[in-house]
Amino acid sequence: MIEGLILLTELVVMLLLLRNVLRAGQTPEEEDLGLFGFRRRPDTSSAPNPVERSPKKGPPGA
Amino acid sequence: MRDFVVLAMTLVYVPLAFARPLAGYLLWGWAGLIGLNLYLFGFMVSAPFVQIFALATLLSLLVNRDPLAQRLQITRTSALMILFAVHGFFSALTAYPGIVRNWELCGAVAKTVLFCLLMPTLVVNRLRIHAMVVMIALATTFHGVLDGLKFLVSGGAFHAIVNPKFGDNNHGALVLTMVLPFLFYLYHYSARALVRWGSLGGLLVTVLAVVSTHSRGGFVGMGALAAWTVLQSRRKVTGLALVALAGVLVLYTAPESWTVRMGTIENAEDDASFMGRVAAWKASSAIALEHPFFGGGFRAVQTPAVWEKYKYAPGLLGFVDTPVLNKRGVAAHSIWFEVLGDQGFVGLTIFVALIVNAFLTRRTIWRLVRARGEEQRWAGDLADTLAAALVAYVVSGSLLSAAYFELPYVCMMLLEVVKRQQTSLQVRTLAPGSGVGNHQPVRSDSSERASARNPRCDQTCPGEGGAPAEPRRCAFGSAGASPLPSELFARGAHCGGTRNSAERP
Numbered sequence: 001m002i003e004g005l006i007l008l009t010e011l012v013v014m015l016l017l018l019r020n021v022l023r024a025g026q027t028p029e030e031e032d033l034g035l036f037g038f039r040r041r042p043d044t045s046s047a048p049n050p051v052e053r054s055p056k057k058g059p060p061g062a
Numbered sequence: 063m064r065d066f067v068v069l070a071m072t073l074v075y076v077p078l079a080f081a082r083p084l085a086g087y088l089l090w091g092w093a094g095l096i097g098l099n100l101y102l103f104g105f106m107v108s109a110p111f112v113q114i115f116a117l118a119t120l121l122s123l124l125v126n127r128d129p130l131a132q133r134l135q136i137t138r139t140s141a142l143m144i145l146f147a148v149h150g151f152f153s154a155l156t157a158y159p160g161i162v163r164n165w166e167l168c169g170a171v172a173k174t175v176l177f178c179l180l181m182p183t184l185v186v187n188r189l190r191i192h193a194m195v196v197m198i199a200l201a202t203t204f205h206g207v208l209d210g211l212k213f214l215v216s217g218g219a220f221h222a223i224v225n226p227k228f229g230d231n232n233h234g235a236l237v238l239t240m241v242l243p244f245l246f247y248l249y250h251y252s253a254r255a256l257v258r259w260g261s262l263g264g265l266l267v268t269v270l271a272v273v274s275t276h277s278r279g280g281f282v283g284m285g286a287l288a289a290w291t292v293l294q295s296r297r298k299v300t301g302l303a304l305v306a307l308a309g310v311l312v313l314y315t316a317p318e319s320w321t322v323r324m325g326t327i328e329n330a331e332d333d334a335s336f337m338g339r340v341a342a343w344k345a346s347s348a349i350a351l352e353h354p355f356f357g358g359g360f361r362a363v364q365t366p367a368v369w370e371k372y373k374y375a376p377g378l379l380g381f382v383d384t385p386v387l388n389k390r391g392v393a394a395h396s397i398w399f400e401v402l403g404d405q406g407f408v409g410l411t412i413f414v415a416l417i418v419n420a421f422l423t424r425r426t427i428w429r430l431v432r433a434r435g436e437e438q439r440w441a442g443d444l445a446d447t448l449a450a451a452l453v454a455y456v457v458s459g460s461l462l463s464a465a466y467f468e469l470p471y472v473c474m475m476l477l478e479v480v481k482r483q484q485t486s487l488q489v490r491t492l493a494p495g496s497g498v499g500n501h502q503p504v505r506s507d508s509s510e511r512a513s514a515r516n517p518r519c520d521q522t523c524p525g526e527g528g529a530p531a532e533p534r535r536c537a538f539g540s541a542g543a544s545p546l547p548s549e550l551f552a553r554g555a556h557c558g559g560t561r562n563s564a565e566r567p
Binding site (some may be wrong): 001003004006007008010011013018021022026033035036037038 | 063064067068071074075078081082084085088089092101188189190192194196197198204207208211250251252253254257258391440
């Protein structure tokens, strides 16, 4: 029963991926994969922001 | 019921595959990795899903024109793969008589190579590369989720074989270990929380599924994967935390029988199972010594007549005492000795070249990423992901007959595809009139990554606002090494060049 449900989920998710790929994957600029969309960079929300941290010291030679 | 559902979905999939080559290609790869037939029990049990989608893709490629499709190009990876398949054909042709799976495995290699050769023509940009990653993760994690949940529900009593399509429990563990880096990558790079947390959950359950196989090779592979991931990761603390979490999960859920079995890794010399493998390696190398160019044919050492001939031969490992196995043929139990026995020294050389080439490709991708800056870091991280999957394959595969399994070849070609995508960006950026400054890659890995994370340049560029900038070196980065982080673009300041609006992958 559970195996069947997981299989059904797999089939539906695959269909969703195909739909999104076909919708978005035909132009070079498109980057929206819907549910399967991707980030430009990995999630670093928990890490300190290096850009904000650097001005303390200032650039070398300044 | 299940068969009817799968039939209905197949009837939806097939027109999609015919309509768009990319859809067919994804379905082809997915069907190959998921092995649907093993989960069906009725009239669909023998449905040739892979062949249907492969045929649909090839027909679709002939009939429908994909607007982004590129021409077939011979690259280093594709040349090595073609060489491997052609050499395999001659190995099969000159094989010992009576090898049952000789032509079947030769055909499997040819199909895998055909699938891989088509990848650079269809998977041409980041969106499609990401779709490939999702497809691989979906197809393979399916097995991990099923067996991991069964293991949890049974309180650790469930012994998984995974999917007989892959082979025994050891092969299943290898496949599941290889998919772990993909899930880690998707956790970091998926935009939607549902997919991110789904990937993390899938990763943890898949680790349990590897445990449920009771495979020592899988355990060693996971250890190697954890070590590689932590060593290569920029976020070593996060990596260590995840590894620790997985370790705790394993210790709490694994039954005593698993702990006892893993404990035997330390006493390999006293282990009859391990020494049996060494005996198989001796025989495989002895075949190669007698047939150095083409070997004995696919799975020659498993053939009773061939095994009888070589079972006492010392081969390349005469210095190790091994028991005589009263069997009618044994598996090679190592990807290296498998290829050596099946395809001789020439075949092994091509196989090793393919794997070395993959790691060299990863290095090239990082060089290109560093030259491009933070915007393209995903490509470097994906290269690390694919390399990690190959590390798991190489380590676990050293004790398994898994040389012709398709996933490692798909990883190798995906690395080539990422390299090609990054190279095309580089070419566009360096083209005359593109207005990009002379950001040079620096040599040191750590300093480059550090500069990618800590951009210190905060000068307003004269080229902002559409005016072409004078190419100049960054005032603060050594040799103009600072990348072009998008945060600085957003603030209207960057170093040494203008934003190239045409650089989207």
